[in-house]
Amino acid sequence: MRVSQLPMRRRVWNLGARVLLYLSAGLTCGLLVLLIGTICARGIRGINWQMLTTAESVLRGTVGILPAIQNTLFVIVLSLLIVLPLGVGAAVYLTEYAKNHRLVSLIEFATETLAGIPSIIYALVGVIIFCTALGLQKTLVSGALTLVIMNLPTIIRSTQESLKTVPQSYREGALALGSGKWHMIRTVVLPSSIDGIVTGSILAIGRVVGESAVLMYTVGLSTAMQDFSSLAAMMKASGATLTVALYIYAKERADFTTAFAIATILLGLTVVINGAAALAGKKLKKV
Amino acid sequence: MQEEPILRIQHLDLWYGENHALKDVALDIPAHRITALIGPSGCGKSTFLRTLNRMNDLIPGIKISGSLTYRGSEIYDPAQDVTPLRKNIGMVFQKPNPFPMSIYDNVAYGPRTHGIRSRVQLDEIVERSLRSAAIWDEVKDRLKKSALGLSGGQQQRLCIARALAAGPDVLLMDESTSALDPISTSKIEDLAMELKKEYTIVIVTHNMQQAVRVSDRTAFFLLGELIECGDTEKMFSQPADKRTEDYITGRFG
Ligand SMILES: Nc1ncnc2c1ncn2[C@@H]1O[C@H](COP(=O)(O)OP(=O)(O)OP(=O)(O)O)[C@@H](O)[C@H]1O
Ligand SMILES: [Mg+2]
Numbered sequence: 001m002r003v004s005q006l007p008m009r010r011r012v013w014n015l016g017a018r019v020l021l022y023l024s025a026g027l028t029c030g031l032l033v034l035l036i037g038t039i040c041a042r043g044i045r046g047i048n049w050q051m052l053t054t055a056e057s058v059l060r061g062t063v064g065i066l067p068a069i070q071n072t073l074f075v076i077v078l079s080l081l082i083v084l085p086l087g088v089g090a091a092v093y094l095t096e097y098a099k100n101h102r103l104v105s106l107i108e109f110a111t112e113t114l115a116g117i118p119s120i121i122y123a124l125v126g127v128i129i130f131c132t133a134l135g136l137q138k139t140l141v142s143g144a145l146t147l148v149i150m151n152l153p154t155i156i157r158s159t160q161e162s163l164k165t166v167p168q169s170y171r172e173g174a175l176a177l178g179s180g181k182w183h184m185i186r187t188v189v190l191p192s193s194i195d196g197i198v199t200g201s202i203l204a205i206g207r208v209v210g211e212s213a214v215l216m217y218t219v220g221l222s223t224a225m226q227d228f229s230s231l232a233a234m235m236k237a238s239g240a241t242l243t244v245a246l247y248i249y250a251k252e253r254a255d256f257t258t259a260f261a262i263a264t265i266l267l268g269l270t271v272v273i274n275g276a277a278a279l280a281g282k283k284l285k286k287v
Numbered sequence: 288m289q290e291e292p293i294l295r296i297q298h299l300d301l302w303y304g305e306n307h308a309l310k311d312v313a314l315d316i317p318a319h320r321i322t323a324l325i326g327p328s329g330c331g332k333s334t335f336l337r338t339l340n341r342m343n344d345l346i347p348g349i350k351i352s353g354s355l356t357y358r359g360s361e362i363y364d365p366a367q368d369v370t371p372l373r374k375n376i377g378m379v380f381q382k383p384n385p386f387p388m389s390i391y392d393n394v395a396y397g398p399r400t401h402g403i404r405s406r407v408q409l410d411e412i413v414e415r416s417l418r419s420a421a422i423w424d425e426v427k428d429r430l431k432k433s434a435l436g437l438s439g440g441q442q443q444r445l446c447i448a449r450a451l452a453a454g455p456d457v458l459l460m461d462e463s464t465s466a467l468d469p470i471s472t473s474k475i476e477d478l479a480m481e482l483k484k485e486y487t488i489v490i491v492t493h494n495m496q497q498a499v500r501v502s503d504r505t506a507f508f509l510l511g512e513l514i515e516c517g518d519t520e521k522m523f524s525q526p527a528d529k530r531t532e533d534y535i536t537g538r539f540g
Contacts, residue, residue: 173449176340178397183400
């Protein structure tokens with residue numbers, strides 16, 4: 001090893017830097033393990049079949065978070081159904097069609113800024129616009145729409161980024177074969193950026209699952225079963241999602257067993273979603 | 288020449304903003320010949336080539352005047368639809384640019400774009416195009432595999448097959464061999480000479496030997512002007528213009 005030939009001063013530096021690096025790596029991993037360990041250790045006990053498959057019952061004195069799970073799914077699906085076409089469409093317009101480059105960079109700057117705004121601000125916007133001004137009240141629909149506003153900038157950004165990685169030569173090749181613009185986008189540009197778009201959307205689901213501030217103020221606090229049997233019923237459905245339920249159990253009922261159980265479920269969900277994002281990204285990677 | 292030229296360019300001027308990139312260019316491109324465009328870097332060869340299939344339309348701030356006709360119809364007529372025009376005037380680029388799809392889907396892209404859906408018909412076109420591009424034997428067992436797995440030379444021949452599959456009668460090639468090794472280059476040169484029986488070919492090249500080897504006619508561009516155009520043999524043996532002579536003998540460029 002050449003290290004032994006280095007002058008004393010450099011060797012001390014070397015050693016110092018190494019110790020610091022190990023320390024920070026160890027600290028990070030330790031914290032992570034501690035966090036996950038604590039949550040799972042305290043949470044696993046609270047998870048059982050009855051809890052996952054029923055609503056809570058005051059009469060029988062049982063806990064159940066099925067409504068929260070359903071509400072979460074409803075919010076995820078609804079917000080994605082709206083935000084994906086909107087966001088991908090906007091990104092396609094901005095990168096492929098828009099001619100005014102000043103305006104495009106202005107919009108890009110705006111979306112970038114919006115993507116970094118604390119979610120509590122979106123919560124306020126949601127309350128003012130959807131719950132109050134549009135008269136939707138505190139409903140899952142209000143929550144989903146607020147999440148649409150919150151996720152739109154990120155979806156636009158991530159889609160634009162993946163569209164920009166599509167080589168210009170693909171576009172030229174398609175056009176030179178007589179393809180129209182939209183046909184080119186649909187058959188060449190979107191398929192070759194689909195991995196990035198899907199990864200971006202899955203990460204957006206992750207944000208929806210983990211979002212609390214927005215939902216706390218917009219979806220309502222009921223832990224009872226909601227009715228999703230008709231469109232009218234869906235418009236009225238109002239109740240806690242998993243994160244909101246977590247807050248309710250921990251803060252208002254001091255039921256920490258259930259709170260930690262929900263936390264464990266959320267943690268598991270996040271892992272699954274991130275795993276899915278990684279997998280989808282790899283699977284859909286250009287042939 | 289007994290036949291009408293397939294492409295006729297008269298008084299072509301082109302500006303990129305303030306940059307007058309093509310100046311009063313006039314050129315006839317005869318059918319079933321290989322026309323080579325030569326000239327130093329930046330003289331406007333690619334620009335000229337791309338005006339022929341209107342690929343320049345995409346560039347902001349571009350201005351084009353003059354008359355360009357393809358089989359008698361005005362290429363820049365506002366009523367001219369670029370889709371059939373580009374179907375008829377195919378293009379192969381400098382760098383091979385296969386789409387990230389299977390070999391089959393690459394070749395079938397053009398016909399599908401122009402509305403051919405029948406599997407049988409597509410199979411037939413794909414095979415015929417790959418054969419014409421002299422790559423069938425190398426890929427026939429891996430048609431469903433990604434085109435990106437091919438070598439550079441194979442990719443370029445695939446791009447030629449893809450262009451042929453769209454059913455063009457003119458093929459524009461912009462330095463299509465400059466990114467390739469000598470063996471792939473000579474394959475594509477042979478291919479071009481074979482293809483001129485059925486197609487009209489315009490190539491841009493920096494390689495004098497290549498122009499001499501493959502082309503029937505040569506056009507020499509300098510600073511956006513067409514200096515001289517004529518039969519390749521004559522042009523390389525007795526150039527009419529002093530500047531042509533200087534260029535082909537390697538005195539500049
Ligand atoms: N997209 C563009 N926008 C503005 N100017 C351009 C553009 N493309 C080319 N030019 C200019 O037009 C002139 C001709 O360029 P062109 O690419 O046609 O030359 P070329 O003969 O093909 O050169 P090379 O042999 O290096 O490929 C050059 O001065 C170039 O700077
Ligand atoms: Mg060029």
